[in-house]
Amino acid sequence: MENSSSTPMIQTFDLSKKFDDFVAVDKINLSVQAGEIYGFLGPNGAGKSTAIRMLTTLTMPTSGTATIDGYDIVKQSEEVREVVGLVSEKMIMYDRLTARENLRLFAKLYNVPKNEIEGRLDELLATVNMTKWADEKIEKFSTGMKQRINVIRALVSMPRVVFMDEPTLGLDPQSTADIRHLIQRLRDDQGITIILTTHIMNEADILCDRIGVIDRGKIVAEDTPSNLKAKIVEKGNTVINLELVNPPADADSKFKTVDGVISAAQTENLVKVIINKDDAYQTVVEAALKNGLKIHNASVAMPTLEDVFLHYTGRAMDAKLVEKPSSGRRGHGPHGMKPRGRIR
Amino acid sequence: MIAMTDENIIEPVKVEPTKISTRPKSHERAPHSSMRIKRTLSHSLWIAHKDLLEFSRNRVMLVMLFVFPFFMMIMTGYIFPSGNNVKDMPVSIVNSDNYNGTGHAGPESQMLVSALYTVNNNTHFFKYKSVGTYNSAKEKITKGEQNAAIIISANFTDNIRSTKPGYVTVLYDQSNPTISAEITGILDQLMDQIGTQHAVLQINRTTNLTIVQTKAIVKPYSISNTGTIPGNPSYFQFLAPGMMMMVVMMGTMTGLPRAIAYEKDSGTLDGVLAAPTSRFSIILGKVMAQTVRAFIQGFVVLLLAVVLFGVTVHGSPILLVFMMFMGIYGFIGLGIMITSLASDEETASTIMMVLQFPMLFLSGVLFPIQQMPWYMQYVAKVMPLTYAAQAMRKVVVLGAGIGDIMSEIIILFVFGTILLGLSIPLFKRAMTR
Numbered sequence: 001m002e003n004s005s006s007t008p009m010i011q012t013f014d015l016s017k018k019f020d021d022f023v024a025v026d027k028i029n030l031s032v033q034a035g036e037i038y039g040f041l042g043p044n045g046a047g048k049s050t051a052i053r054m055l056t057t058l059t060m061p062t063s064g065t066a067t068i069d070g071y072d073i074v075k076q077s078e079e080v081r082e083v084v085g086l087v088s089e090k091m092i093m094y095d096r097l098t099a100r101e102n103l104r105l106f107a108k109l110y111n112v113p114k115n116e117i118e119g120r121l122d123e124l125l126a127t128v129n130m131t132k133w134a135d136e137k138i139e140k141f142s143t144g145m146k147q148r149i150n151v152i153r154a155l156v157s158m159p160r161v162v163f164m165d166e167p168t169l170g171l172d173p174q175s176t177a178d179i180r181h182l183i184q185r186l187r188d189d190q191g192i193t194i195i196l197t198t199h200i201m202n203e204a205d206i207l208c209d210r211i212g213v214i215d216r217g218k219i220v221a222e223d224t225p226s227n228l229k230a231k232i233v234e235k236g237n238t239v240i241n242l243e244l245v246n247p248p249a250d251a252d253s254k255f256k257t258v259d260g261v262i263s264a265a266q267t268e269n270l271v272k273v274i275i276n277k278d279d280a281y282q283t284v285v286e287a288a289l290k291n292g293l294k295i296h297n298a299s300v301a302m303p304t305l306e307d308v309f310l311h312y313t314g315r316a317m318d319a320k321l322v323e324k325p326s327s328g329r330r331g332h333g334p335h336g337m338k339p340r341g342r343i344r
Numbered sequence: 345m346i347a348m349t350d351e352n353i354i355e356p357v358k359v360e361p362t363k364i365s366t367r368p369k370s371h372e373r374a375p376h377s378s379m380r381i382k383r384t385l386s387h388s389l390w391i392a393h394k395d396l397l398e399f400s401r402n403r404v405m406l407v408m409l410f411v412f413p414f415f416m417m418i419m420t421g422y423i424f425p426s427g428n429n430v431k432d433m434p435v436s437i438v439n440s441d442n443y444n445g446t447g448h449a450g451p452e453s454q455m456l457v458s459a460l461y462t463v464n465n466n467t468h469f470f471k472y473k474s475v476g477t478y479n480s481a482k483e484k485i486t487k488g489e490q491n492a493a494i495i496i497s498a499n500f501t502d503n504i505r506s507t508k509p510g511y512v513t514v515l516y517d518q519s520n521p522t523i524s525a526e527i528t529g530i531l532d533q534l535m536d537q538i539g540t541q542h543a544v545l546q547i548n549r550t551t552n553l554t555i556v557q558t559k560a561i562v563k564p565y566s567i568s569n570t571g572t573i574p575g576n577p578s579y580f581q582f583l584a585p586g587m588m589m590m591v592v593m594m595g596t597m598t599g600l601p602r603a604i605a606y607e608k609d610s611g612t613l614d615g616v617l618a619a620p621t622s623r624f625s626i627i628l629g630k631v632m633a634q635t636v637r638a639f640i641q642g643f644v645v646l647l648l649a650v651v652l653f654g655v656t657v658h659g660s661p662i663l664l665v666f667m668m669f670m671g672i673y674g675f676i677g678l679g680i681m682i683t684s685l686a687s688d689e690e691t692a693s694t695i696m697m698v699l700q701f702p703m704l705f706l707s708g709v710l711f712p713i714q715q716m717p718w719y720m721q722y723v724a725k726v727m728p729l730t731y732a733a734q735a736m737r738k739v740v741v742l743g744a745g746i747g748d749i750m751s752e753i754i755i756l757f758v759f760g761t762i763l764l765g766l767s768i769p770l771f772k773r774a775m776t777r
Binding site: 057058059079084092101109137 | 383386387390391394397398401402610611612614615616617618619620621622776
């Protein structure tokens with residue numbers, strides 16, 4: 001069972017989770033190779049967080065299972081926990097403890113040999129330039145500093161797989177860049193397998209080797225970012241960006257009924273339309289004019305991951321979540337709790 | 345989307361290429377059982393250490409540790425009527441005595457009134473006010489100006505002079521039963537005393553017996569009250585042991601669910617659960633930390649009681665510590681159970697309130713169980729705090745030995761064991777939903 005190059009680091013077998021009559025994760029089958037960075041993309045409540053909670057043994061699947069480094073998440077959960085690190089959306093840190101005290105606690109809980117602990121903590125603190133702040137209490141830290149500690153906390157046990165749920169949510173641009181850089185180094189230098197969820201398409205594009213688009217508990221598309229983008233155009237689809245002047249909030253709905261339109265989504269003044277038609281540009285512009293919309297600019301765009309997302313889920317990524325920084329890192333997924341007041 | 349352009353400009357910080365050590369190939373797995381026990385203990389000690397470290401750095405909590413029991417002692421020690429706090433209660437005296445039809449008060453009634461005043465000059469229980477009629481006395485009670493009225497009947501002197509009893513009515517305020525009970529109790533005693541004195545003098549006048557001999561005939565039984573311990577224990581002496589147990593109970597019952605619910609809400613519990621740590625070591629570590637806390641809280645109450653409220657410990661200090669431990673043992677299962685049933689901090693607090701309030705009032709911590717109606721006494725008897733407080737009181741006030749409180753110890757042990765047995769599997773299940 002010890003991992004060899006042929007067996008994937010993570011493999012799921014019809015992995016499912018039901019809360020009462022709500023299916024959060026619906027028979028997911030995926031496999032991730034050692035050293036891969038795999039991204040989960042999906043709207044709120046799509047099942048990303050629940051999938052990660054199952055893979056980190058925080059919640060039990062209702063049916064199906066998965067293996068991590070050859071260990072079964074249901075039957076060998078303790079072994080799974082030994083090889084897995086978790087960077088959760090809510091930071092796992094005790095505010096009244098210092099950075100080093102936090103890290104030391106988790107080193108102990110992960111059974112790191114006593115004589116290795118301090119050396120390893122120094123090493124990890126140095127990699128994120130936090131040596132100087134090691135003995136300060138977490139409550140004094142900025143969000144960016146906290147997140148650096150939060151990420152290296154997941155590394156104290158030298159895990160083979162690290163799950164990162166929104167690791168850059170709410171961070172300033174500098175910290176975001178630092179964390180992304182660290183993620184790349186973890187894979188490049190140590191061959192750590194990383195599963196990542198993010199709201200930022202650009203981030204997924206830069207970091208991920210492969211992406212699984214997850215919607216309503218199912219994986220609806222899975223490939224490398226460039227293949228995913230290429231697939232949209234291959235099928236004869238065109239992405240058109242319409243910049244409108246003071247459009248109504250439901251301007252996108254005007255396009256949804258137009259012949260050939262696959263999807264349309266609006267972010268303030270911008271409406272993105274994916275359309276399968278030879279005279280794509282003309283059709284979209286005419287539809288806009290017919291509905292009395294004022295066009296500031298209209299252009300045919302190279303598909304981005306957002307278009308991929310729009311194409312497969314029929315929805316734009318939640319704009320508010322992307323643009324609003326900080327203001328607490330509260331969870332938005334079901335988090336293993338019963339879904340209360342579901343979105344949609 | 346604006347953020348994206350920003351962060352494309354910014355270069356990632358140049359990090360010195362410290363090579364992060366790679367994972368050793370042969371990682372120790374599947375430890376055998378002695379190793380497992382060692383790990384469980386080590387993990388739980390670290391979790392306890394962490395909890396206590398956090399606690400010791402929480403200044404507000406540390407201050408509250410002293411303030412809370414202090415206020416509880418002050419409040420409960422002074423708000424409840426305890427006999428000797430009846431002072432200057434306004435009471436009317438209506439002398440309707442109509443001596444020989446003259447319309448004036450006769451000598452017997454005047455003597456009674458002056459005796460009432462004389463006794464009161466020493467005790468200051470009441471503040472008498474002479475009132476003309478029964479109706480105005482009644483009105484004063486209704487208005488809340490007076491607490492009671494002593495009404496001397498119309499043919500008081502005539503009756504006594506013709507060797508019939510002189511009638512006195514005590515009118516009391518029904519809206520305040522506690523105060524009324526106190527006042528009527530004291531008045532009864534007072535009347536009895538004055539009456540006896542009157543009888544002794546009367547008999548003494550007509551016979552040739554001495555005062556002492558007459559007294560022995562009129563009041564043949566002489567009663568004196570002595571406790572089993574020296575001195576006269578105050579209400580605090582009664583209150584402090586129960587209060588200690590109550591604080592220990594509250595600490596163990598609320599501390600645990602609150603700590604775990606808080607970690608659940610803040611997300612740190614996920615970190616601990618995702619580590620190769622058994623559910624048992626988490627609960628054990630938390631319980632250890634809460635036990636230490638509860639002990640500290642109990643000792644704070646004891647310290648305040650001894651230093652500020654003059655409470656004396658008559659029993660063995662070791663037994664006292666042991667009883668505190670038994671109290672914690674009795675309640676910890678309840679704490680774990682609440683933790684497992686409540687999904688968040690708010691629910692946990694609500695469940696705790698529902699359980700704690702009846703315990704607080706019905707367990708004989710604040711007032712003796714014997715004062716409750718019989719059905720409430722049955723309720724009190726199913727509450728573990730009743731036994732914990734009772735045993736602690738016996739140790740502190742009466743200097744009881746372990747043999748004297750064995751039944752309480754057994755009850756707490758059984759109660760604690762049953763609850764632990766039920767709650768630990770419940771907790772493990774709740775943690776892996």
